[in-house]
Amino acid sequence: MRGLVKAGAATPQKRVQFDRPLTPWLFLAPQLAVVVIFFYWPSVQAVVSSFYIEDPFGFGSTFVGMENYTNALTDTRYQATAAFTAFFCVVVTALSLGIGLLLAVKADKVIRGAGPYKTVLISVYAIAPPVAGLIGMMIFDQHIGPMTALFGFFGRDLQVGVNYWDTTIAVTTISVWKQIPYNFIFFLSGLQTVPVSVREAALIDARSGWRRFRDIVLPLLAPTAFFLLIINITYAMFDTFAIFDVVVKDKPANNPMTLVYKVYLDGFKGNDIGGSSAQSVILMLVVAALTVVQFRFLERRVHYG
Template identity: 65%
Template sequence: MKRARFDHRLLPVMLLVPQLTIIAIFFYWPAWNAVHSSFYLQDPFGFGSQFVGMDNYTRLWTSSEYMRVARFTLVFTLLVTGLSLGLALLLAVKADKVIRGARTYRTLLMWVYAVAPPVAGLIGVALFDQNIGAITDLFAALGYDYRLGVSYSDTALAMVVVSVWIQTPVNFIFFLSGLQSIPKPVLEAARIDNPSGFRRFWEVTFPLLAPTAFFLLIINITYSLFDTFGIIDTLVKNNPASNPMTLVYKVFIDGFRGNDIGGSAAQSVVLMVLVLILTVFQFRLLERRIHYT
């Protein structure tokens, strides 16, 4: 194979400069700032700051509230990722088999994708509201006193339901196109070998879907950790109180509502490290087992 060669030494550098500048301005510089502020304590107006070493970090480990938020984030991420992927896969497999009216059916499943997270949060507030919510009325009819903003688990339920609702269509679109790109002869051969639909799905179809599923897994974890911010913000209604919240929302609450810049910066650094570990873990361990065709 013939290798492309650059005659000019500077040319590749020049070509890389725009991209590197963007990364430097929008990632390295703010990231460095966050790391730097996390070792300092500042007054809100920024008149002075003092070096406090690891103080901002040790405060986190010793705060039972921070640990509570971390536990909720873990459970929330597992639930939202698991449910939205599972639900989307089920719907995609069923939609793949529909022949008549397939287009209408699929469009109906996809349109929710167009709803922005804060809007979804507002719809959630309207549905789950204590005084006017339709779902609250439904729970009441079933004999359960559902209370958004009062009961921790009730508020968590609303957050999970709305987050899953919004994310499912994205996963559905990817799973459906993944299913449709599986070569027909493979499936037909499998049908001859093994008559059980259930086993055929897990032994043939699903492994062939693995690249899609792996990609979606990453997308969904980052979605649950970060993009659900708008949903949580609208459901919390400016009253953190005893409501559940995710780690990224806690960064916002302490930094922007509480004006504690050092403490909030330390939390962002913790999140940054978490994402780094997650990324390395996913690509090192999972990537090896997946074969892209």
């Protein structure tokens, strides 16, 4: 341990000091290399090409200033996609957090057969998003889907792939279904860390199970919930990509889509590199803003025990 010097006892936190200035950089290098190569370098490239109109094969490009940005932001289709993305994030996050929490609370109370019960709930998490999309698509298929038959039974002619809102129902259902197990695992382990003594003390104070849950368990779950909130929003914005791709079968038509799917569509299928780069820069800024808001305003209310 020649390179390390123990920090003085005066500082309460753990702190390690290096006697050579280069040593910490050496340790950081692999991680930094990964971040620079796979994150900063592409980001810089995206920012640069967002100011150009470029021919697909890269023979030439024209500087157009902010045109790609104003094009995107003033385009009503882009605005509609942004609005849908916001709506989709809220609905998917709320439903998958809510149902995940409900199932976790109930599973926490199960005593007999808890193992198989939890396994069944968690197993869905092992399904990859494209596979989830495929399974979902079979359920929602216009010709043979049982869900289409179910809606038909109630007099609703479900047309996933044709009708905007019908596709929304399908994509939302599949995305929520896929995410519930993840939330379930975290909530369940969160619930199991609530000390028995606290629960017993609460039992004396309040007979209502709902009140005990609201006043004692929920605040203690807040750090988990906050973590899951961020993860779920990211999931709804980005990881649902494969589900959309499978559901709209490569043909977006009039179906709803998220902003990241539109970036892919315009850039990779439309070969409009400038326009697509501008959209991805906008998306980066939105995510950055969202993260700041979450940590600034929400995290203050979270109490880490």
